[in-house]
Amino acid sequence: MTDLSLQNPELAASLEPTVHPAGDSPQHRAVQARGFQQTSRPRRSALLRGRGLVGLVLVGLVVLIGVLAPLLASYAPQAQIADANLLGASWQHPFGTDEVDRDVLSRVVYGIRTDALIVFLVVPLGAVIGGVVGLVASQFTAADVVAQRVFDVLLAFPALILAIGLTAVTGPGLLPIGCVVVAVELPLFGRLVRSATLKARELPFVEVSELMGAPRWWVLWRHILPNITEPIVVQLALSMSGAVFIESAMNFIGIGVRPPAPSLGSVLSGSIANLRYNPMYAVGPLLVIAALVLGFQLVAQALSADRRG
Amino acid sequence: MTRYLLRRVPSLALVLVAASLLIFAVLRLIPGDPATTLAGPDASPATVAAIRHELGLDQSVPAQYVHWIWSVVTFHLGHSYLIGGSISSLVSSGVANTALLAATALAAAVVIAAVVGPLWASTSNRWLDSLLTGANTLAVALPTFVTGVLLILVFGVLWPVLPTGGTPPAGLLADPGITAQYLFMPALCLALPIAAVLSRYLAESLRTELRQPYVTTALAAGVARRRIVVRHALRNALPTTVTVLGLQVGTLLGGAVLVEYIFSWPGLGQLIQQAITRRDYPVVQVLLLLSVVVFVLIQLLTDVLHAWLDPRIRLEGGTK
Numbered sequence: 001m002t003d004l005s006l007q008n009p010e011l012a013a014s015l016e017p018t019v020h021p022a023g024d025s026p027q028h029r030a031v032q033a034r035g036f037q038q039t040s041r042p043r044r045s046a047l048l049r050g051r052g053l054v055g056l057v058l059v060g061l062v063v064l065i066g067v068l069a070p071l072l073a074s075y076a077p078q079a080q081i082a083d084a085n086l087l088g089a090s091w092q093h094p095f096g097t098d099e100v101d102r103d104v105l106s107r108v109v110y111g112i113r114t115d116a117l118i119v120f121l122v123v124p125l126g127a128v129i130g131g132v133v134g135l136v137a138s139q140f141t142a143a144d145v146v147a148q149r150v151f152d153v154l155l156a157f158p159a160l161i162l163a164i165g166l167t168a169v170t171g172p173g174l175l176p177i178g179c180v181v182v183a184v185e186l187p188l189f190g191r192l193v194r195s196a197t198l199k200a201r202e203l204p205f206v207e208v209s210e211l212m213g214a215p216r217w218w219v220l221w222r223h224i225l226p227n228i229t230e231p232i233v234v235q236l237a238l239s240m241s242g243a244v245f246i247e248s249a250m251n252f253i254g255i256g257v258r259p260p261a262p263s264l265g266s267v268l269s270g271s272i273a274n275l276r277y278n279p280m281y282a283v284g285p286l287l288v289i290a291a292l293v294l295g296f297q298l299v300a301q302a303l304s305a306d307r308r309g
Numbered sequence: 310m311t312r313y314l315l316r317r318v319p320s321l322a323l324v325l326v327a328a329s330l331l332i333f334a335v336l337r338l339i340p341g342d343p344a345t346t347l348a349g350p351d352a353s354p355a356t357v358a359a360i361r362h363e364l365g366l367d368q369s370v371p372a373q374y375v376h377w378i379w380s381v382v383t384f385h386l387g388h389s390y391l392i393g394g395s396i397s398s399l400v401s402s403g404v405a406n407t408a409l410l411a412a413t414a415l416a417a418a419v420v421i422a423a424v425v426g427p428l429w430a431s432t433s434n435r436w437l438d439s440l441l442t443g444a445n446t447l448a449v450a451l452p453t454f455v456t457g458v459l460l461i462l463v464f465g466v467l468w469p470v471l472p473t474g475g476t477p478p479a480g481l482l483a484d485p486g487i488t489a490q491y492l493f494m495p496a497l498c499l500a501l502p503i504a505a506v507l508s509r510y511l512a513e514s515l516r517t518e519l520r521q522p523y524v525t526t527a528l529a530a531g532v533a534r535r536r537i538v539v540r541h542a543l544r545n546a547l548p549t550t551v552t553v554l555g556l557q558v559g560t561l562l563g564g565a566v567l568v569e570y571i572f573s574w575p576g577l578g579q580l581i582q583q584a585i586t587r588r589d590y591p592v593v594q595v596l597l598l599l600s601v602v603v604f605v606l607i608q609l610l611t612d613v614l615h616a617w618l619d620p621r622i623r624l625e626g627g628t629k
Contacts, residue, residue: 152323153324153327153328153331156324156325156328156601156604156605157328157604158560159563160563160566161563161597161600161601164566164581164582164593165332165335165593165597166335167585168336168585168588169335248454249567252567252570253570254582254586255585265454268454268455269570269571272473272571275461275466276466279462279467282459286455286459293455294446294451297449298446301446
């Protein structure tokens with residue numbers, strides 16, 4: 001659950017770094033001149049065909065719905081409607097109403113916004129923090145020892161158990177969800193960046209530029225960073241899928257955003273006891289969560305398939 | 310093997326100690342006095358003092374940690390003030406129910422993977438391959454709570470043939486047929502993602518093995534294809550698959566929290582969810598430690614099994 005790359009051997013393989021000289025190095029131009037494509041171009045097109053396109057469309061559609069929430073929802077997400085207890089689907093309420101007389105469609109549409117916040121803001125934040133820790137660990141032995149032990153301990157907790165432990169202290173809310181997502185991403189990106197950097201440092205042109213007296217930060221920025229971005233991008237897509245899972249799961253078991261605020265997970269868990277009266281209650285959150293999780297996975301698969309050529 | 314264990318055990322022990330310290334420290338950070346919270350608003354000072362003594366809160370912090378670890382080791386976990394009953398009996402009944410659910414799910418996952426994996430690896434039918442790839446991607450990607458609610462919607466509401474939650478009224482051991490009905494949906498829900506991951510890895514490593522020269526030799530010698538897959542390739546494909554299985558077993562506990570919540574299955578997952586919503590910290594603390602211990606032990610077991618199946622690791626000493 002924590003490390004989604006373990007679910008798929010192809011993805012796991014694609015998180016290994018590959019070798020590309022820095023963008024304008026002579027080797028690189030020579031390679032291009034011989035008709036090999038630059039790696040950044042096929043990556044862009046990998047998202048515009050096949051699995052990648054399907055994934056991108058799924059995610060894009062959900063995000064669009066979230067952005068357009070005020071236009072699509074006929075009711076406020078918290079509004080209680082008179083005489084509308086657990087109504088079935090109708091034109092007025094396409095997904096019916098819930099046990100406290102609220103329009104389910106409106107709650108789902110606004111609930112997307114919480115997910116989007118976590119996915120597009122918190123996951124990159126976790127990636128940056130983890131990446132910086134990994135980069136520092138790859139440069140200094142002492143930091144490496146400490147970072148590795150911290151990663152070990154963080155990875156000893158299954159994601160949801162970590163979530164439960166943290167909310168025991170902070171109480172439910174959006175902030176704890178963000179903290180859990182960062183705590184889960186930190187060791188993943190930390191290890192990835194660390195091992196990728198160590199491998200990239202052994203490449204001949206990196207060793208040469210170090211021998212020529214290039215400053216350490218320049219080597220990192222100029223030669224190592226371009227070589228480790230691809231596995232990071234794949235991991236980012238995987239982590240976004242994972243974050244949707246964590247966010248929905250926490251809301252599902254009632255340790256997410258506080259009750260009147262809408263979220264996909266809480267709508268889904270509210271539906272279980274009431275499916276007999278309104279079977280459409282669960283359909284909205286089911287579709288949206290499935291589209292998001294699947295969409296990000298497909299993007300990750302497309303990017304990694306593209307990397308392996 | 311002894312040397313291998315000597316190398317692995319200390320680092321895992323270190324992780325366990327660090328994790329237990331973390332759990333202990335984090336739950337100490339909660340604002341307010343735990344004894345007062347646990348005793349409730351109307352408790353007399355004497356009750357609060359008694360609870361404080363029972364929890365060991367009147368001791369120094371290092372003594373409290375030792376006291377807590379000792380109570381966990383001896384399994385005298387004290388009394389749950391908010392859920393009710395002794396924590397030891399709550400935990401042991403939870404462990405029994407979760408173990409039944411997890412074991413069923415695991416068995417189902419292994420059986421599904423054992424059928425799907427070899428089939429997927431050896432098929433030359435394009436349609437079957439795409440079908441399996443698609444189903445696999447879905448099963449891996451969909452979270453347990455999505456498949457769970459979907460199962461309830463289909464088999465509990467639209468075509469009501471299975472109970473939507475709980476345990477058999479007469480008890481789990483009364484009638485295996487009825488118990489199976491109650492177990493079917495939660496176990497399937499828990500098993501699906503594991504089965505999907507397992508069969509994918511199994512198929513992948515079988516395909517690699519089937520390209521090896523020894524397979525060509527065996528084919529040339531006239532050994533039946535089925536026999537090659539089952540007797541030779543499968544044996545070599547197992548180490549990777551076992552490691553993956555171990556990693557997946559580790560995720561079972563997190564999955565159990567969700568599945569038990571959906572299907573009201575009275576196991577550890579439901580207990581920890583209850584403890585957290587009622588803020589019963591002594592129970593939360595024990596369950597967190599338990600889950601980390603189980604997770605780390607499973608990792609060790611996986612590594613040992615992997616080393617046993619693959620002599621190269623056992624003898625030369627790779628890290629994983």
